[in-house]
Amino acid sequence: GAGVSQSPSNKVTEKGKDVELRCDPISGHTALYWYRQSLGQGLEFLIYFQGNSAPDKSGLPSDRFSAERTGGSVSTLTIQRTQQEDSAVYLCASSLDRNSPLHFGNGTRLTVT
């Protein structure tokens, strides 16, 4: 089986434009996370989906950020009206259940010009 897949791997966008980042988790994994990592920094938690429970959105930095997970599988992170400070690597991870280790994708590097 394939690992966690993220697309695109790189995205350059102009300030003010909307972007969508996609994550395909490992099949059967009930938990899905989005994190953001700025250059040389740690991981900043954004949002967490666990099964059919309401997602934990406590890490989303502003209302320009939103995420969906359709059918308990694919997830999309949307950033509206992008700003330069949104530039970072966006990492997606999935796990079999809430107590299992995370499997990470290789991330989407977002550059806002």
Next chain:
Amino acid sequence: SQQGEEDPQALSIQEGENATMNCSYKTSINNLQWYRQNSGRGLVHLILIRSNEREKHSGRLRVTLDTSKKSSSLLITASRAADTASYFCATRLTGTASKLTFGTGTRLQVTL
């Protein structure tokens, strides 16, 4: 916010030496995990230790957990140049459906 803090932020050693990284956290946890990251790519899980465990081994890795001090350490023995990476601890709080939060990381450089 609940987050692990790694110490040191950066560590440079020679091949063959041991590397020790520490992680401190703030409140009760369900488990603590260590991950490795090469060159800004996705993280790779190394080891998970539960709150009722005190020590775990995996190959050249040894992890300890002291819940009374709210701290953990990762020891890499007989380091190799290929161990050069950033290492992160991550904590999961007690309670249902709690998220996994990461620390700031230790950048390890192993030189020949």
